[in-house]
Amino acid sequence: MTDKTRICFVDDEPNILQGLKRFMRPMADEWEMEFHLSGDAALFSMIQNGPFDVVVSDMRMPGMDGAALLTRIRQDYPQTVRVILSGYADNESILRTIGPAHSYLAKPCNGETLRAAIRQPLALRRLLSSDVMRRALGGLESLPSLPDLFIRLDRELHAANSSTASVARIIGSDTAMSAEILKLTNSAYFGIGQPVNSVLQAVRTLGLETIQTVILKTAIFRRFSGSAQVAPFLDGLNRHGLALTRLAKAIALSIGSSTTIAEAAGCAALLSNIGALVLLDCHGADYPRMLGQVNADVPVHQAEINAYGVHHGHVGAYLLGLWGFADRVVEAVAHAPAPSQAGRYDNDLLTIVHLARSLGPAFPPLPQNVHDVRHLDSEYLSRTGLVAHLPKLTELAQNIAAEVSP
Numbered sequence: 001m002t003d004k005t006r007i008c009f010v011d012d013e014p015n016i017l018q019g020l021k022r023f024m025r026p027m028a029d030e031w032e033m034e035f036h037l038s039g040d041a042a043l044f045s046m047i048q049n050g051p052f053d054v055v056v057s058d059m060r061m062p063g064m065d066g067a068a069l070l071t072r073i074r075q076d077y078p079q080t081v082r083v084i085l086s087g088y089a090d091n092e093s094i095l096r097t098i099g100p101a102h103s104y105l106a107k108p109c110n111g112e113t114l115r116a117a118i119r120q121p122l123a124l125r126r127l128l129s130s131d132v133m134r135r136a137l138g139g140l141e142s143l144p145s146l147p148d149l150f151i152r153l154d155r156e157l158h159a160a161n162s163s164t165a166s167v168a169r170i171i172g173s174d175t176a177m178s179a180e181i182l183k184l185t186n187s188a189y190f191g192i193g194q195p196v197n198s199v200l201q202a203v204r205t206l207g208l209e210t211i212q213t214v215i216l217k218t219a220i221f222r223r224f225s226g227s228a229q230v231a232p233f234l235d236g237l238n239r240h241g242l243a244l245t246r247l248a249k250a251i252a253l254s255i256g257s258s259t260t261i262a263e264a265a266g267c268a269a270l271l272s273n274i275g276a277l278v279l280l281d282c283h284g285a286d287y288p289r290m291l292g293q294v295n296a297d298v299p300v301h302q303a304e305i306n307a308y309g310v311h312h313g314h315v316g317a318y319l320l321g322l323w324g325f326a327d328r329v330v331e332a333v334a335h336a337p338a339p340s341q342a343g344r345y346d347n348d349l350l351t352i353v354h355l356a357r358s359l360g361p362a363f364p365p366l367p368q369n370v371h372d373v374r375h376l377d378s379e380y381l382s383r384t385g386l387v388a389h390l391p392k393l394t395e396l397a398q399n400i401a402a403e404v405s406p
Contacts, residue, residue, distance in 0.1 A: 004032040005122060006051075010042045010069065011035075011058040011085075020056075023111035038062075039069035051077035054118050056105075059086035059097060070100035078139030079131070081121045081322060085109060098214070099141050103324035104187045117324065124321035127314040127334060136282050137319055143176035143277045144224035146234055153177070153221070157212050164203045167211065172199035175241045177221055179274045181206070182267065183323045184214070195326060197263040226284055233280060233288045236364030237273050244269040247400050248356040254396055255389055257348060265352040268332040271325075272353055275316030275333070276363075279308065299373040300363045301337040313337055340380045351384055359397040 007027075009020045017035045024033055034052075036042045039061065046052060055073055059066040070082040084097045087107035097104060105117055128134050153170045156162050171177040178199050185202040186195060196202045203211065215221055224234055248269035252262035280287050293303040301311035317334030332349040335342040339354045357363075358376045381387050 004030065005053045006049075007031045007033045007118060008042050008045065008052040008055045009033065009035045009057075010037075010039055010055065010061070010066070012037055012061040013058075016058070020114075023114055026111075027115060039064035039066070039072075042069065043072060046073075046077060051080050053122065054081040054083065056083045056085050056114070056118070059084055065096075067096035067100055070097070074100050074139055074141075079135045080138060081118075083117060085114070098184065102322040120324070120327070120330075121318075121321045124318045124330070124334075127318050128310050130309045133282070133308070133310060133315065134318075137278065137315070137322065140278070140281075140319070142222040143179060143274060144226070144234065144281055145174045145176045145221055146231065146238070147223045149174045149177070149238075150221060150223050154215065157208060157215070162208060164208065165200065167208060168200040168203040171203065173238060173242060175238050175270060175273050176277055178241075178270055180221060181211075182271070183325070187324060195264065197260075197267040201263075226280070230280065230285050230288065233364075234277075237276055237280075240361055240364045241270045241273045243361045243400075244272065244353075244356050247360040247397055248352050250396055250400060251355050251359075251393055252348075252352050254393060255352075255386065257352070261348055261352075264329070265349050265356075268329045268349045269353050269356050271320060271329065272313065272316060272333045272336050272357065274319060275312030275314065278315050278319065279304065279312055283308070294373065296373060299337070299375065311337065338375075339377050345380065345383045351380075351386065354380070355386075355393060356397075359394055361401060 007024075009017065009024075011017050011020070014037065017037065021033075021035060024031070027033070034042075034045060036045065039057065040063065042052075042055065042057075051073075055070065057066040057069050061069075064072075066084050066086065070084070073080050073082055082100060082102050084101040084104045085107060086097075086104070102121070103117060105114065125134065128137075149170060153167065156166055156170055159166075171181055181199060181202045182196060185205050196205055206214075224231065226234075245266040249262045249266040252265045253259070257265070276287075283290075290303060290307045291300065293306065294300055298306070301313060304311040313334050313336050317330045320330045320333060328347050328349050331342055331347055332353045335350055336353045336357050339350050342350060354377060358374045362374075376390070378387070381390070386393075
């Protein structure tokens with residue numbers, strides 16, 4: 001067996017496979033690649049030789065199509081990264097791939113774009129030391145949302161006076177729904193061409209009819225089914241995400257960033273909590289209990305590492321990488337607690353999310369009387385020239401906190 005990364009391409013058209021071989025030739029020294037004309041052949045290879053690291057499949061194929069193939073792979077080999085590469089964009093085909101595919105690429109797709117789509121999730125694996133966590137994330141179908149928000153959204157979508165703004169307000173109040181709708185809108189399903197950085201923009205882009213169809217025909221939104229004792233934690237995460245979003249936008253504008261950067265920073269701040277949803281989904285009530293370890297010497301991200309071998313920023317970044325989010329958003333989520341670890345100082349989203357999480361509301365809901373230790377990365381902020389801005393930004397964070405306090 002080789003130690004190379006194993007990649008599989010599946011397409012029922014021989015000419016397409018030949019083109020893929022040409023595209024991938026520069027990676028021959030790094031990747032071991034197989035090219036199959038059917039899903040059955042790809043599955044047989046996995047049974048004989050073990051799982052591939054990545055499977056890239058066409059959608060429309062006779063017999064087992066791409067959605068069916070990736071569904072089987074998700075069930076049997078959840079650690080495998082699953083990508084749809086297809087020239088067909090009819091709604092029914094798209095909806096069938098939302099669950100099983102991590103990301104979607106539209107034909108025609110140049111070689112560099114395809115290679116980059118494969119490289120990103122592979123590079124992010126170093127963030128997760130736990131094979132168990134990688135398998136859990138690989139098999140994840142959707143993130144949990146509070147049941148009452150799900151009911152409110154369904155009711156609003158069927159209301160006679162429903163609007164994009166009212167639907168966006170409900171989706172935007174839930175971290176999981178927001179992440180899923182942004183993932184869908186920014187994929188190649190819709191070929192927007194420019195990043196969508198707000199829930200309202202995403203809802204306007206998709207349209208209410210499409211959102212209704214997605215909810216009815218897919219599991220993109222999942223009701224939280226955990227214990228009643230854990231539900232307040234989920235509610236706290238949602239409130240924290242909204243507060244972070246508002247503060248990140250304000251910080252961005254305060255330091256002279258454009259409104260486009262401010263929207264992107266708000267989006268990254270909101271997404272910085274999705275790893276906590278995964279840890280909650282995987283560990284249930286143990287996760288809030290674990291936070292009881294947080295004290296003057298053990299901040300939240302270190303307590304998570306001590307308990308699970310990884311902190312929620314790394315979990316969230318890995319998931320966003322699988323979903324094909326932009327590198328700078330993934331980096332901002334991964335390194336928000338300690339941005340110096342990124343090894344670079346030119347990612348404005350990372351800088352803003354770090355400031356928002358360090359100056360803004362405490363990570364919720366920590367046990368009563370537990371002190372949430374957060375540290376500003378002084379070395380990083382010095383390198384980015386923002387130390388002089390800290391008094392102003394601290395006052396900004398305090399003013400916003402006072403405005404939203406009950």
